[in-house]
Amino acid sequence: MQDLRKSFGSTRAVDGVTFTMGEGRRVALLGPNGAGKTTTIRCISGRTRPDSGSITLSGRPIDEAGVRDGIGLVPQDIAVYGDLSAKQNFYTFGRFHGLRGDKLADRIDWALHWTGLDGRADELVAGFSGGMKRRVNLACGVLHRPHLILLDEPTVGVDPQSRHRIFSMLNDLNAAGTSILLTTHHLDEAQSQSDKIVIVDQGRVVAEGNFDQLVAQTVGPQRLVRLRVDQASQSPPPPHHRDLGSGPQHQRETVTAGARRFATLTAKIDDVGRELPGVLESARQQGFAIHDVEVQAPTLHDVFLHLTGHDLRD
Numbered sequence: 001m002q003d004l005r006k007s008f009g010s011t012r013a014v015d016g017v018t019f020t021m022g023e024g025r026r027v028a029l030l031g032p033n034g035a036g037k038t039t040t041i042r043c044i045s046g047r048t049r050p051d052s053g054s055i056t057l058s059g060r061p062i063d064e065a066g067v068r069d070g071i072g073l074v075p076q077d078i079a080v081y082g083d084l085s086a087k088q089n090f091y092t093f094g095r096f097h098g099l100r101g102d103k104l105a106d107r108i109d110w111a112l113h114w115t116g117l118d119g120r121a122d123e124l125v126a127g128f129s130g131g132m133k134r135r136v137n138l139a140c141g142v143l144h145r146p147h148l149i150l151l152d153e154p155t156v157g158v159d160p161q162s163r164h165r166i167f168s169m170l171n172d173l174n175a176a177g178t179s180i181l182l183t184t185h186h187l188d189e190a191q192s193q194s195d196k197i198v199i200v201d202q203g204r205v206v207a208e209g210n211f212d213q214l215v216a217q218t219v220g221p222q223r224l225v226r227l228r229v230d231q232a233s234q235s236p237p238p239p240h241h242r243d244l245g246s247g248p249q250h251q252r253e254t255v256t257a258g259a260r261r262f263a264t265l266t267a268k269i270d271d272v273g274r275e276l277p278g279v280l281e282s283a284r285q286q287g288f289a290i291h292d293v294e295v296q297a298p299t300l301h302d303v304f305l306h307l308t309g310h311d312l313r314d
Protein backbone atom coordinates (compact mmCIF):
# COMPACT_ATOMS: atom_id res chain seq x y z
CA MET A 1 0.00 0.00 0.00
CA GLN A 2 1.48 3.30 -1.08
CA ASP A 3 0.44 6.73 0.16
CA LEU A 4 -3.24 5.87 0.66
CA ARG A 5 -5.48 8.85 1.37
CA LYS A 6 -9.16 9.16 2.15
CA SER A 7 -11.09 12.10 3.57
CA PHE A 8 -14.70 12.39 4.62
CA GLY A 9 -15.49 16.10 4.28
CA SER A 10 -12.83 17.86 6.34
CA THR A 11 -11.88 14.65 8.24
CA ARG A 12 -8.68 13.08 6.97
CA ALA A 13 -9.45 9.47 7.91
CA VAL A 14 -6.39 8.06 6.10
CA ASP A 15 -3.61 10.55 5.51
CA GLY A 16 -0.85 8.95 3.44
CA VAL A 17 -0.64 5.37 4.73
CA THR A 18 2.18 3.22 3.32
CA PHE A 19 3.13 -0.30 4.39
CA THR A 20 3.93 -3.72 2.96
CA MET A 21 2.85 -7.15 4.19
CA GLY A 22 4.63 -10.09 2.56
CA GLU A 23 3.05 -13.42 1.61
CA GLY A 24 1.84 -15.51 4.54
CA ARG A 25 2.51 -12.79 7.10
CA ARG A 26 0.35 -11.69 10.00
CA VAL A 27 0.18 -7.92 10.29
CA ALA A 28 -1.66 -5.91 12.94
CA LEU A 29 -2.85 -2.37 12.31
CA LEU A 30 -2.78 -0.95 15.83
CA GLY A 31 -4.26 2.40 16.71
CA PRO A 32 -6.84 4.21 18.86
CA ASN A 33 -10.46 4.81 17.87
CA GLY A 34 -10.66 7.01 14.81
CA ALA A 35 -7.05 6.33 13.72
CA GLY A 36 -8.21 5.23 10.25
CA LYS A 37 -7.88 1.45 10.58
CA THR A 38 -11.36 0.54 9.34
CA THR A 39 -11.13 2.98 6.44
CA THR A 40 -7.80 1.43 5.42
CA ILE A 41 -9.30 -2.07 5.51
CA ARG A 42 -12.36 -0.89 3.57
CA CYS A 43 -10.15 0.66 0.88
CA ILE A 44 -8.34 -2.68 0.46
CA SER A 45 -11.60 -4.65 0.28
CA GLY A 46 -13.18 -2.21 -2.19
CA ARG A 47 -15.98 -1.10 0.18
CA THR A 48 -14.52 2.44 0.21
CA ARG A 49 -12.89 4.20 -2.73
CA PRO A 50 -9.67 5.99 -1.71
CA ASP A 51 -9.02 9.57 -2.86
CA SER A 52 -5.49 8.63 -3.92
CA GLY A 53 -2.71 6.11 -3.42
CA SER A 54 -2.13 2.61 -4.73
CA ILE A 55 -2.72 -0.88 -3.36
CA THR A 56 -1.25 -3.98 -4.95
CA LEU A 57 -1.77 -7.64 -4.11
CA SER A 58 0.95 -10.06 -5.22
CA GLY A 59 2.23 -7.33 -7.55
CA ARG A 60 -1.14 -6.67 -9.24
CA PRO A 61 -3.20 -3.49 -8.76
CA ILE A 62 -6.09 -4.29 -6.47
CA ASP A 63 -8.66 -2.83 -8.88
CA GLU A 64 -7.63 -5.24 -11.65
CA ALA A 65 -10.32 -7.81 -12.52
CA GLY A 66 -10.24 -10.85 -10.24
CA VAL A 67 -7.60 -9.57 -7.79
CA ARG A 68 -10.07 -8.96 -4.97
CA ASP A 69 -11.33 -12.56 -5.35
CA GLY A 70 -8.26 -13.52 -3.36
CA ILE A 71 -9.34 -11.42 -0.38
CA GLY A 72 -11.69 -12.35 2.45
CA LEU A 73 -13.24 -9.59 4.54
CA VAL A 74 -14.46 -10.20 8.09
CA PRO A 75 -16.23 -7.01 9.19
CA GLN A 76 -16.26 -5.62 12.71
CA ASP A 77 -20.04 -5.88 13.05
CA ILE A 78 -21.44 -9.37 12.88
CA ALA A 79 -22.92 -9.62 9.40
CA VAL A 80 -24.61 -13.01 9.27
CA TYR A 81 -28.27 -14.03 9.04
CA GLY A 82 -29.74 -14.67 12.48
CA ASP A 83 -32.87 -16.25 11.02
CA LEU A 84 -30.83 -18.87 9.13
CA SER A 85 -28.94 -21.82 10.60
CA ALA A 86 -25.13 -21.99 10.65
CA LYS A 87 -25.23 -24.37 7.70
CA GLN A 88 -27.62 -22.14 5.73
CA ASN A 89 -25.37 -19.14 6.39
CA PHE A 90 -22.35 -21.03 5.05
CA TYR A 91 -24.38 -22.12 2.02
CA THR A 92 -25.52 -18.53 1.34
CA PHE A 93 -22.09 -16.93 1.81
CA GLY A 94 -20.45 -19.73 -0.17
CA ARG A 95 -22.72 -18.90 -3.10
CA PHE A 96 -21.93 -15.17 -2.72
CA HIS A 97 -18.30 -16.18 -3.14
CA GLY A 98 -19.10 -18.13 -6.31
CA LEU A 99 -18.91 -21.67 -4.87
CA ARG A 100 -21.25 -24.33 -6.26
CA GLY A 101 -21.86 -28.08 -6.15
CA ASP A 102 -19.34 -30.39 -4.45
CA LYS A 103 -16.92 -27.54 -3.81
CA LEU A 104 -19.59 -25.66 -1.89
CA ALA A 105 -20.60 -28.78 0.06
CA ASP A 106 -16.95 -29.45 0.97
CA ARG A 107 -16.46 -25.91 2.21
CA ILE A 108 -19.66 -25.99 4.28
CA ASP A 109 -18.38 -29.17 5.98
CA TRP A 110 -14.99 -27.53 6.49
CA ALA A 111 -16.58 -24.38 8.00
CA LEU A 112 -18.77 -26.38 10.40
CA HIS A 113 -15.74 -28.32 11.55
CA TRP A 114 -13.41 -25.30 11.72
CA THR A 115 -15.89 -23.33 13.82
CA GLY A 116 -16.61 -26.34 16.05
CA LEU A 117 -20.30 -26.08 15.17
CA ASP A 118 -20.77 -29.52 13.61
CA GLY A 119 -23.25 -30.44 16.31
CA ARG A 120 -25.23 -27.19 15.97
CA ALA A 121 -25.29 -26.99 12.16
CA ASP A 122 -29.07 -26.72 11.88
CA GLU A 123 -29.73 -24.32 14.76
CA LEU A 124 -30.64 -20.70 14.06
CA VAL A 125 -27.66 -18.35 14.48
CA ALA A 126 -29.89 -15.88 16.39
CA GLY A 127 -29.79 -18.31 19.32
CA PHE A 128 -25.98 -18.59 19.38
CA SER A 129 -23.68 -16.98 21.95
CA GLY A 130 -21.65 -13.91 20.94
CA GLY A 131 -18.50 -16.02 20.50
CA MET A 132 -20.31 -18.55 18.28
CA LYS A 133 -21.75 -15.77 16.12
CA ARG A 134 -18.21 -14.33 15.75
CA ARG A 135 -16.97 -17.73 14.57
CA VAL A 136 -19.77 -17.99 12.00
CA ASN A 137 -18.97 -14.42 10.86
CA LEU A 138 -15.32 -15.39 10.49
CA ALA A 139 -16.03 -18.55 8.49
CA CYS A 140 -18.43 -16.71 6.15
CA GLY A 141 -15.56 -14.40 5.16
CA VAL A 142 -13.09 -17.17 4.35
CA LEU A 143 -15.23 -19.89 2.72
CA HIS A 144 -13.67 -19.19 -0.69
CA ARG A 145 -10.09 -19.85 0.57
CA PRO A 146 -8.72 -16.29 0.20
CA HIS A 147 -4.94 -15.68 0.16
CA LEU A 148 -5.41 -12.61 2.35
CA ILE A 149 -7.92 -12.16 5.17
CA LEU A 150 -8.86 -8.70 6.39
CA LEU A 151 -10.18 -8.76 9.94
CA ASP A 152 -11.60 -5.62 11.46
CA GLU A 153 -11.42 -5.90 15.26
CA PRO A 154 -12.15 -9.65 15.18
CA THR A 155 -12.62 -10.04 18.93
CA VAL A 156 -14.79 -7.05 19.85
CA GLY A 157 -17.19 -8.04 22.61
CA VAL A 158 -16.02 -11.64 23.04
CA ASP A 159 -14.85 -13.26 26.27
CA PRO A 160 -11.19 -14.32 26.70
CA GLN A 161 -11.95 -17.99 26.01
CA SER A 162 -13.69 -17.22 22.70
CA ARG A 163 -10.90 -14.82 21.83
CA HIS A 164 -8.36 -17.57 22.33
CA ARG A 165 -10.41 -19.91 20.15
CA ILE A 166 -10.75 -17.35 17.34
CA PHE A 167 -6.99 -16.80 17.29
CA SER A 168 -6.32 -20.50 17.31
CA MET A 169 -8.62 -20.81 14.24
CA LEU A 170 -6.74 -17.97 12.54
CA ASN A 171 -3.39 -19.55 13.38
CA ASP A 172 -4.50 -22.71 11.55
CA LEU A 173 -5.22 -20.66 8.42
CA ASN A 174 -1.97 -18.74 8.71
CA ALA A 175 -0.01 -21.98 9.14
CA ALA A 176 -1.55 -23.13 5.84
CA GLY A 177 -0.16 -19.99 4.13
CA THR A 178 -3.00 -17.45 4.40
CA SER A 179 -1.88 -13.85 5.02
CA ILE A 180 -3.74 -12.01 7.77
CA LEU A 181 -4.23 -8.29 8.23
CA LEU A 182 -6.13 -7.41 11.38
CA THR A 183 -7.03 -4.15 13.03
CA THR A 184 -7.01 -3.87 16.78
CA HIS A 185 -6.71 -1.47 19.64
CA HIS A 186 -5.67 -4.27 22.00
CA LEU A 187 -1.94 -4.02 22.66
CA ASP A 188 -1.65 -7.65 23.74
CA GLU A 189 -3.50 -8.82 20.64
CA ALA A 190 -1.20 -6.85 18.34
CA GLN A 191 1.86 -8.21 20.11
CA SER A 192 0.83 -11.85 20.28
CA GLN A 193 -1.10 -12.25 17.04
CA SER A 194 1.17 -10.63 14.48
CA ASP A 195 4.71 -10.80 13.21
CA LYS A 196 4.57 -7.16 12.19
CA ILE A 197 2.79 -4.27 13.89
CA VAL A 198 1.89 -1.12 11.96
CA ILE A 199 1.07 1.62 14.45
CA VAL A 200 -1.38 4.20 13.09
CA ASP A 201 -2.50 7.42 14.68
CA GLN A 202 -4.59 10.21 13.15
CA GLY A 203 -4.55 8.58 9.72
CA ARG A 204 -0.78 8.13 9.57
CA VAL A 205 1.68 5.30 10.13
CA VAL A 206 3.88 6.36 13.02
CA ALA A 207 6.04 3.21 13.19
CA GLU A 208 6.17 -0.37 11.94
CA GLY A 209 8.12 -3.49 12.75
CA ASN A 210 8.00 -6.46 15.06
CA PHE A 211 7.80 -5.83 18.79
CA ASP A 212 11.57 -5.95 19.37
CA GLN A 213 12.22 -3.57 16.49
CA LEU A 214 9.59 -1.12 17.76
CA VAL A 215 11.10 -1.18 21.24
CA ALA A 216 14.61 -0.64 19.83
CA GLN A 217 13.37 2.28 17.67
CA THR A 218 11.63 4.01 20.58
CA VAL A 219 12.03 3.40 24.30
CA GLY A 220 15.09 1.17 24.00
CA PRO A 221 15.90 -1.83 26.17
CA GLN A 222 15.58 0.00 29.50
CA ARG A 223 13.97 -2.04 32.31
CA LEU A 224 12.05 -0.63 35.25
CA VAL A 225 13.06 -2.15 38.59
CA ARG A 226 10.59 -1.96 41.47
CA LEU A 227 11.76 -2.77 44.98
CA ARG A 228 9.20 -3.27 47.71
CA VAL A 229 11.00 -2.44 50.90
CA ASP A 230 10.22 -2.53 54.59
CA GLN A 231 10.50 0.85 56.23
CA ALA A 232 10.02 -0.38 59.81
CA SER A 233 13.69 0.10 60.58
CA GLN A 234 13.85 3.50 58.90
CA SER A 235 13.76 6.37 61.31
CA PRO A 236 13.18 9.04 60.25
CA PRO A 237 11.30 7.89 57.08
CA PRO A 238 13.42 7.94 53.92
CA PRO A 239 13.41 11.07 51.78
CA HIS A 240 11.55 11.00 48.48
CA HIS A 241 14.65 10.63 46.36
CA ARG A 242 17.05 7.84 47.09
CA ASP A 243 20.24 6.93 45.36
CA LEU A 244 19.90 3.33 44.31
CA GLY A 245 23.08 3.56 42.32
CA SER A 246 21.76 3.40 38.78
CA GLY A 247 19.55 5.63 36.64
CA PRO A 248 16.79 7.94 37.87
CA GLN A 249 14.91 6.64 40.83
CA HIS A 250 12.41 7.76 43.39
CA GLN A 251 10.21 6.60 46.19
CA ARG A 252 6.81 5.82 44.75
CA GLU A 253 4.40 5.01 47.53
CA THR A 254 4.23 4.14 51.17
CA VAL A 255 1.61 1.77 52.53
CA THR A 256 0.96 0.68 56.07
CA ALA A 257 0.19 -2.98 56.82
CA GLY A 258 -0.31 -3.45 60.56
CA ALA A 259 2.77 -2.03 62.30
CA ARG A 260 4.87 -2.24 59.15
CA ARG A 261 5.35 0.42 56.55
CA PHE A 262 6.22 -0.52 53.00
CA ALA A 263 7.57 1.67 50.25
CA THR A 264 8.19 1.07 46.57
CA LEU A 265 11.45 2.30 45.15
CA THR A 266 12.09 2.36 41.43
CA ALA A 267 15.19 2.46 39.27
CA LYS A 268 15.76 2.28 35.52
CA ILE A 269 18.50 0.01 34.22
CA ASP A 270 19.68 -1.10 30.79
CA ASP A 271 21.40 -4.34 31.69
CA VAL A 272 19.65 -6.54 34.25
CA GLY A 273 22.57 -8.93 34.81
CA ARG A 274 25.13 -6.19 35.25
CA GLU A 275 23.15 -3.48 37.06
CA LEU A 276 20.53 -5.22 39.21
CA PRO A 277 22.99 -6.48 41.86
CA GLY A 278 24.20 -2.87 42.34
CA VAL A 279 20.63 -1.59 42.79
CA LEU A 280 19.88 -4.25 45.42
CA GLU A 281 23.15 -3.58 47.23
CA SER A 282 22.53 0.16 47.24
CA ALA A 283 19.06 -0.31 48.79
CA ARG A 284 20.48 -2.70 51.38
CA GLN A 285 23.27 -0.30 52.34
CA GLN A 286 20.65 2.38 52.93
CA GLY A 287 18.99 0.15 55.51
CA PHE A 288 16.04 -1.11 53.50
CA ALA A 289 14.84 -4.69 53.98
CA ILE A 290 13.88 -5.84 50.48
CA HIS A 291 10.65 -7.82 50.26
CA ASP A 292 10.12 -8.10 46.56
CA VAL A 293 11.82 -7.23 43.31
CA GLU A 294 10.00 -6.78 40.03
CA VAL A 295 11.78 -6.13 36.74
CA GLN A 296 9.45 -4.81 34.06
CA ALA A 297 10.43 -4.95 30.38
CA PRO A 298 9.19 -2.23 27.97
CA THR A 299 5.65 -2.84 26.72
CA LEU A 300 3.86 -1.92 23.53
CA HIS A 301 2.02 0.63 25.66
CA ASP A 302 5.36 2.35 26.41
CA VAL A 303 6.19 2.28 22.69
CA PHE A 304 2.83 3.80 21.74
CA LEU A 305 3.09 6.49 24.39
CA HIS A 306 6.62 7.33 23.28
CA LEU A 307 5.56 7.65 19.64
CA THR A 308 2.31 9.55 20.01
CA GLY A 309 2.53 11.26 23.37
CA HIS A 310 -0.85 9.87 24.35
CA ASP A 311 -2.43 6.72 25.63
CA LEU A 312 -4.09 4.29 23.23
CA ARG A 313 -7.38 4.73 25.07
CA ASP A 314 -7.30 8.57 25.18
Ligand SMILES: Nc1ncnc2c1ncn2[C@@H]1O[C@H](COP(=O)(O)OP(=O)(O)OP(=O)(O)O)[C@@H](O)[C@H]1O
Pocket residue numbers: 008011012013014031032033034035036037038039040185
Ligand atom coordinates in the same frame (compact mmCIF):
# COMPACT_ATOMS: atom_id res chain seq x y z
N1 LIG B 1 -18.35 7.11 6.28
C1 LIG B 1 -17.79 8.06 7.02
N2 LIG B 1 -18.26 9.31 7.01
C2 LIG B 1 -17.69 10.29 7.75
N3 LIG B 1 -16.60 10.11 8.55
C3 LIG B 1 -16.09 8.87 8.61
C4 LIG B 1 -16.65 7.78 7.85
N4 LIG B 1 -15.91 6.68 8.11
C5 LIG B 1 -14.95 7.06 8.98
N5 LIG B 1 -15.05 8.37 9.27
C6 LIG B 1 -14.16 9.14 10.16
O1 LIG B 1 -12.83 8.86 9.77
C7 LIG B 1 -11.98 8.73 10.91
C8 LIG B 1 -11.33 7.36 10.90
O2 LIG B 1 -12.34 6.38 11.13
P1 LIG B 1 -12.05 4.81 11.10
O3 LIG B 1 -13.35 4.13 11.38
O4 LIG B 1 -11.33 4.46 9.87
O5 LIG B 1 -11.07 4.67 12.34
P2 LIG B 1 -10.70 3.38 13.19
O6 LIG B 1 -9.25 3.48 13.50
O7 LIG B 1 -11.14 2.16 12.48
O8 LIG B 1 -11.53 3.57 14.50
P3 LIG B 1 -12.40 2.49 15.34
O9 LIG B 1 -11.40 1.69 16.10
O10 LIG B 1 -13.23 3.35 16.21
O11 LIG B 1 -13.19 1.68 14.36
C9 LIG B 1 -12.86 8.98 12.12
O12 LIG B 1 -12.73 10.32 12.50
C10 LIG B 1 -14.25 8.67 11.61
O13 LIG B 1 -15.22 9.40 12.32
